Structure formats: C-alpha cells, structure tokens
Amino acid sequence: MSDRIVVLSGAGISAESGLATFRGSGGLWEGYDINEVASMHGWRKDPAGVLEFYNMRRRQIAKVEPNGAHKAIAELEEQFDVRVVTQNIDDLHERAGSTHVLHLHGELTKARSVKKEDLIVDIGYNDIRYGDLAEDGAQLRPHIVWFGEMVPMIPEAADIVATADILIVIGTSLVVYPAAGLVDYAPPGSDRYIVDPNKPELYNFDNWHHIQEKGVSGMQQLKQILTSN
Structure with missing residues (x-):
C-alpha cells in the first residue's frame, strides 16, 4: 500500500495563479x-x-488556471494516496486533478x-x-464559512491528518485557528514538510523540513524529493 500524503494548503498556493490572498x-x-x-x-x-x-x-x-504547485500535488497521486485539506474556497486543486479535496472554509x-x-x-x-x-x-x-461561524469540517480534517505518513503544509502560515491546530493531529513519526519563502511561524518547528521557496518552485522541488526516494 502506498504512503498517504496529507496536504494542508492555504491562500498562498493560489496567489501564483493570480488570486489575491485574504x-x-x-x-x-x-x-x-x-x-x-x-x-x-x-x-x-x-x-x-x-x-x-x-x-x-x-x-x-x-x-485563472491551476499553477505548477496545484499540478505537482495532483501528480503525486501517481505514486501516493494523496488527501488535500485546503483553507481555500477556489476550485484550483480539483481542476489540477486532485481527487480527494476537503474544503475547510x-x-x-x-x-x-x-x-x-x-x-x-x-x-x-x-x-x-x-x-x-x-x-x-x-x-x-x-x-x-464566515467569521464567527463554526468550521464544520474540522473534525473530518483532523481525522485525515491523523492518517498522514507524510504531511505537507503549503501556502499558509498556520497561525489562524482552528485550522492551525490540525498539524497537531499528525502522527509522531510522520515526515513533515513546509513550503514557505519565509521562516514558518509554527510554534514548534522541530522535525520539520523547510523548503524556502514560493509555492510553484517549492512544490515542484518537493515532488522531486518524494518521488525519487
């Protein structure tokens, strides 16, 4: 059985497609x-x-069109069981070819x-x-989901993150709750990657691999790493 990759994505992944971040x-x-x-x-x-x-x-x-980061995530399905949990309200993951996408918001x-x-x-x-x-x-x-409203998909998202062999965070600083708490559900032995051109704001950066690039170049680089192992 192939490893499961869980991707947590935010507005930054769609910025390179021309969508303004929130x-x-x-x-x-x-x-x-x-x-x-x-x-x-x-x-x-x-x-x-x-x-x-x-x-x-x-x-x-x-x-607008899906960019190289969306496409790289979708292409990982050729070798992995990939689940995407996104804070985004656009449909670019689906249009890039991802088949399991949960929209938090x-x-x-x-x-x-x-x-x-x-x-x-x-x-x-x-x-x-x-x-x-x-x-x-x-x-x-x-x-x-508007400000002040419940985020009904959080429990299902937490269950998905809890199954991750590999966790990827891209396009989000993960400082806004409740979404920020999702990383805590990743299994202790999972591999963790964050694609961010800036230093991540995670409160605990131990055991994380930081790819300090924008979404497209960083995700394409990470795909190479994961598929060459």
Whole structure:
C-alpha cells in the first residue's frame, strides 16, 4: 500500500495563479473590508452587496488556471494516496486533478440555503442574486464559512491528518485557528514538510523540513524529493 500524503494548503498556493490572498492587505481584500463581506453582520446589513462581492470572486476564479504547485500535488497521486485539506474556497486543486479535496472554509462554486446549512447546491461560476431561492424557499447565500461561524469540517480534517505518513503544509502560515491546530493531529513519526519563502511561524518547528521557496518552485522541488526516494 502506498504512503498517504496529507496536504494542508492555504491562500498562498493560489496567489501564483493570480488570486489575491485574504490577509496581508490591512484587512482589505481587493479594496473590500473583509469584515463586511465575510460575516453575518455584513450579510444582514447588505446581502445584495455581499452576493455581488462573491459573484466577482467567482468570475475571477473562472478566469485563472491551476499553477505548477496545484499540478505537482495532483501528480503525486501517481505514486501516493494523496488527501488535500485546503483553507481555500477556489476550485484550483480539483481542476489540477486532485481527487480527494476537503474544503475547510466552503466553496465558491456552491451555494446554500440561509435556513438549512446542509441544503447545498452546485452553481459553478454563475452569479447568485438577491431573490434567488433554495428549494426550501429561503434565500441562497455563498457556501462559505464566515467569521464567527463554526468550521464544520474540522473534525473530518483532523481525522485525515491523523492518517498522514507524510504531511505537507503549503501556502499558509498556520497561525489562524482552528485550522492551525490540525498539524497537531499528525502522527509522531510522520515526515513533515513546509513550503514557505519565509521562516514558518509554527510554534514548534522541530522535525520539520523547510523548503524556502514560493509555492510553484517549492512544490515542484518537493515532488522531486518524494518521488525519487
């Protein structure tokens, strides 16, 4: 049986495809206050405006392509059992060819009822407009985990990380909880790699291999290491 690789990815892996990262811009995301477009407070205040913000994001991801880092992760499936746990709401992992992807914070290409969290529909890259309703008659909202909301996929993600023979962290500083706590579930004897051009902010860096590169070059380098062993 092939070793299992678990990849924890964040916004940095999609940055080289042209998608802006959520943080590192003074609380603004392409000119928008993230607290106004990623919270129930913002939704209640201006649902149409919030919908249009995510419509723009959806149009944006439709125009970009997976980069070499996404593709290198997908290509690892040729030799390994690969599971991706991503904080990203784009679909670039799937479009690169990864077949097991868990989205911690939801997916831009899906919508759900404001009343029933489990009433989820695929919308692709189409807009959601105010007045568009789910099957239960309630307004559709983006299938995104907003600030202050529970992250329902954390337990399943923890179970996946606990099966890792090899753990890869890429595109995330892992300082935001609850996602940051996932690394603690990796088995003690697992091999651990982090791809980051900067020094990682992990509280315990023991037993980690640091590839100090951006996502594309770093992930391609790591693929070479793993497939040549």
